Amino acid sequence: MSERISVAKTYKLYIGGAFPRSESGRSYPVTDTKGAFLANAAQGSRKDARDAVAAARKAFPGWSGATAYNRGQVLYRVAEVLEGRREQFVAEVGAAEGVAVKKAQALVDAAIDRWVWYAGWTDKIATVLGASNPVAGPYFSFSVPEPTGVVAVLAPQQSSLLGLISVVAPVVAAGNTAVVVASQDRPLPAVTLSEVLATSDLPGGVVNVLTGRTAEIAPWLASHADVNALDLTGAPEALRADLEQSAAGTVKRVLRTRPSEDFTREPDLSRIRAFVESKTVWHPIGV
Amino acid sequence: MAATSTAPSLPPALADAVRDDASLRRFLHGLPGVDQVGVEQRAAGLGTRSIKKAAKLWAIDTAISMVDLTTLEGADTPGKVRSLAAKARRPDPERPEVPKVAAVCVYPDMVATAVQELQGTGINVASVATAFPSGRSSLKVKLEDTAFAVDAGATEIDMVIDRGAFLSGRYGQVFDEIVQVKHACGDAHLKVILETGELATYDNVRRASWLALLAGGDFIKTSTGKVTPAATLPVTHVMLQAVRDWRTQTGQLRGVKPAGGIRATKDAIKYLVAVHEVAGPEWLTPDLFRFGASTLLNDLLMQRRTQLEGHYSGPDYVTVD
Numbered sequence: 131m132s133e134r135i136s137v138a139k140t141y142k143l144y145i146g147g148a149f150p151r152s153e154s155g156r157s158y159p160v161t162d163t164k165g166a167f168l169a170n171a172a173q174g175s176r177k178d179a180r181d182a183v184a185a186a187r188k189a190f191p192g193w194s195g196a197t198a199y200n201r202g203q204v205l206y207r208v209a210e211v212l213e214g215r216r217e218q219f220v221a222e223v224g225a226a227e228g229v230a231v232k233k234a235q236a237l238v239d240a241a242i243d244r245w246v247w248y249a250g251w252t253d254k255i256a257t258v259l260g261a262s263n264p265v266a267g268p269y270f271s272f273s274v275p276e277p278t279g280v281v282a283v284l285a286p287q288q289s290s291l292l293g294l295i296s297v298v299a300p301v302v303a304a305g306n307t308a309v310v311v312a313s314q315d316r317p318l319p320a321v322t323l324s325e326v327l328a329t330s331d332l333p334g335g336v337v338n339v340l341t342g343r344t345a346e347i348a349p350w351l352a353s354h355a356d357v358n359a360l361d362l363t364g365a366p367e368a369l370r371a372d373l374e375q376s377a378a379g380t381v382k383r384v385l386r387t388r389p390s391e392d393f394t395r396e397p398d399l400s401r402i403r404a405f406v407e408s409k410t411v412w413h414p415i416g417v
Numbered sequence: 418m419a420a421t422s423t424a425p426s427l428p429p430a431l432a433d434a435v436r437d438d439a440s441l442r443r444f445l446h447g448l449p450g451v452d453q454v455g456v457e458q459r460a461a462g463l464g465t466r467s468i469k470k471a472a473k474l475w476a477i478d479t480a481i482s483m484v485d486l487t488t489l490e491g492a493d494t495p496g497k498v499r500s501l502a503a504k505a506r507r508p509d510p511e512r513p514e515v516p517k518v519a520a521v522c523v524y525p526d527m528v529a530t531a532v533q534e535l536q537g538t539g540i541n542v543a544s545v546a547t548a549f550p551s552g553r554s555s556l557k558v559k560l561e562d563t564a565f566a567v568d569a570g571a572t573e574i575d576m577v578i579d580r581g582a583f584l585s586g587r588y589g590q591v592f593d594e595i596v597q598v599k600h601a602c603g604d605a606h607l608k609v610i611l612e613t614g615e616l617a618t619y620d621n622v623r624r625a626s627w628l629a630l631l632a633g634g635d636f637i638k639t640s641t642g643k644v645t646p647a648a649t650l651p652v653t654h655v656m657l658q659a660v661r662d663w664r665t666q667t668g669q670l671r672g673v674k675p676a677g678g679i680r681a682t683k684d685a686i687k688y689l690v691a692v693h694e695v696a697g698p699e700w701l702t703p704d705l706f707r708f709g710a711s712t713l714l715n716d717l718l719m720q721r722r723t724q725l726e727g728h729y730s731g732p733d734y735v736t737v738d
Binding site for chain 2: 357
């Protein structure tokens with residue numbers, strides 16, 4: 131029997147629940163840490179970013195309007211499908227990050243656990259971040275956290291799966307929709323994650339994944355007037371100040387993080403808190 | 418058929434066509450058939466033209482000036498018409514240089530409100546009439562409907578043809594109706610809605626276009642917006658060919674108005690390319706080409722801002738309608 135020929139894949143973007151090629155028609159080779167060819171990834175352009183924002187905006191009313199319980203169920207289901215793809219993720223994380231199988235397994239397990247952890251939060255956010263406020267008057271005043279809207283997420287450049295999930299999960303768990311720019315040199319786990327999302331119950335457009343040059347796409351997302359918040363985690367160091375500045379042009383919420391963030395650390399609520407806004411209601415009470 | 422009632426003087430060949438029912442039918446069925454594959458391919462081909470930078474900005478401004486800002490809902494209120502009129506006068510309040518739209522298009526009972534709001538602005542008030550959108554009523558009612566809108570001050574009337582009569586081959590009846598509505602319009606411009614989504618074939622679109630032009634329609638309009646498919650590029654191509662051929666034969670300029678389903682700037686620009694290439698550059702004016710639209714205007718404004726400000730704009734920065 132002759133040897134099987136390996137298939138050199140060319141992956142696509144994930145926008146609005148579909149897998150389109152980049153509008154620009156470009157792709158770029160992805161290699162492992164030793165420089166061996168892994169696959170081609172689509173090289174997204176500003177117009178792909180624009181389409182992704184439009185898709186995320188379209189998905190926002192449905193996703194933010196779904197009950198917290200329902201969002202939790204959908205995210206748990208995603209974790210189940212992630213689990214089913216565990217071996218593929220282990221291989222991809224191993225190749226992308228140059229770690230041994232054992233370490234890669236630990237990273238993938240931690241990533242899936244992270245997703246489950248955030249899935250559990252959906253129906254507890256309002257309890258923990260909301261409040262009934264004591265006021266001096268015959269009013270019942272209460273504050274509830276509401277999702278911010280469309281969040282542009284620059285995924286971490288180093289941690290290709292655990293880092294990615296640590297930044298995407300809190301955004302969608304809080305009821306936002308996301309446009310994610312995957313790690314530039316390690317995009318394959320993000321591509322596989324988008325395949326997972328497409329085959330789980332997550333509505334199309336809630337998470338959109340762009341691959342390509344972060345420095346090329348990020349400025350367009352930072353200045354886009356229909357993006358409500360920006361997560362700078364994976365932003366190139368030289369670009370951070372500019373991105374913050376153009377984000378200020380349309381008053382976006384910006385999450386600044388240390389570029390060397392350690393994602394193996396236990397997560398906390400800070401990333402959920404960063405992408406919700408408090409709505410306070412005053413309601414007159416009985417006479 | 419009361420063919421003698423046509424006002425415009427036509428060249429002999431066309432005058433002969435409207436002499437009686439039989440000759441009208443002969444004329445319409447004698448029109449060359451539309452090459453379906455060809456027209457669709459041509460429309461798709463012209464759609465790939467790349468219009469950028471200054472040309473795009475010009476196209477956006479031209480498209481804005483061609484918009485018939487439309488609200489045709491059962492839930493229309495005077496308040497909604499007033500806010501629509503305000504938007505027509507100044508589409509982008511932060512940028513006074515944005516051209517005003519061509520017309521505001523409403524139901525007949527809203528005409529008075531629109532006229533009051535648009536006095537002295539040069540913006541036309543268009544009204545749908547003749548039992549819009551189905552056209553299923555008696556001629557008497559249709560003429561009353563038209564007169565009601567004209568009396569209220571409408572300067573443009575969008576009438577629907579009787580598709581039932583057209584499809585069953587009673588061309589003379591359709592012709593007479595258009596002629597009489599045109600008469601009822603007086604000085605108001607008449608746009609004839611063919612409702613191409615119900616005409617089934619391009620050949621029918623071509624026949625209906627010629628029928629409307631022969632009967633004296635100032636504009637031919639694709640659709641009511643209540644039927645899917647509404648305006649499409651190939652259908653508009655066929656209609657643009659009709660007005661171009663009409664000009665060749667009579668020297669008169671007649672307009673085209675695609676309506677319904679045009680929501681994006683990109684689509685609007687494709688239409689402008691088609692106008693330029695199929696009919697000719699003379700038609701690139703609000704007097705001869707219009708867009709029947711409501712959501713298109715917001716997208717045009719957002720694209721205009723994107724061009725000028727260098728970053729993408731969002732729906733939070735334009736009015737909600």
